[in-house]
Amino acid sequence: MTQHSSTRAGAAAVLAERSGGPMVRAEDLHRSYGTGPAAVHALRGASLDVARGELVALKGRSGAGKTTLLNLVGGLDSPDRGRVVIDGTDLATLGENGLLELRRDRIGFIFQSFGLIPILSAAENVGVPLRLRKADPREREERVALLLSLVGLTDHAAQRPGELSGGQQQRVSIARALANRPALLIADEPTGQLDAQTGLAVMELLRTVVHSEGVAALVATHDPQLLDLADRVVELSDGEITES
Secondary structure (H helix, E strand, O other): OOHHHHHHHHHHHHHHHHOOOOOEEEEEEEEEEOOHHHOEEEEEEEEEEEOOOOEEEEEOOOOOOHHHHHHHHOOOOOOOEEEEEEOOEEHHHOOHHHHHHHHHHOEEEEEOOOOOOOOOOHHHHHHHHHHHOOOOHHHHHHHHHHHHHHOOOHHHOOOOHHHOOHHHHHHHHHHHHOOOOOOEEEEEOOOOOOOHHHHHHHHHHHHHHHHHHOOEEEEEOOOHHHHOOOOEEEEEEOOEEEEO
């Protein structure tokens, strides 16, 4: 990690302390799939904190459990043992409706495959979370316009995904993930379908958003160029997390 990254990580730790603790706290997470000798032990006591305003990159070989960890932190799956606390809320205390509300209102997801709705324009895709929340139409329009400006796509608001480049589509997905002002961004290989230059630009945009909006972000990536843009890098190895 560069000296600049180390400085940002130290600042993030101070911010977490001053703000009453980390946005994300994952403690002693265990998750296995299957039973008996054929069981796959994806996580074996993984623990991780992510501060507000901190971009943490998660690296590890294929099959190391990165996606499993992201799913547990995002409330998409439950650990066999251990706990996940998001902004002071233990996910184990939430029922299904509570988890749905958490994922809708407090967590933004960014996927490798973009996940945009083909028949909707860029602006309409960004506005989907706000429609689900039944936000006031004027509020929705203002928020969508602000987010498209933030990701540099104001002039492409009316275009559909098929009319946009891969990098532009991922920028739309980032704007959509920010629509409900989430406390946490989770991204699983968000640059996996992009060329190196475009992927770098997208990662730089994520870093800018995290620092300007005070959002916590956990991003899984294997690209060495992108790792250096993170405030902190952690590695999954044998189901456990180590600082890189």
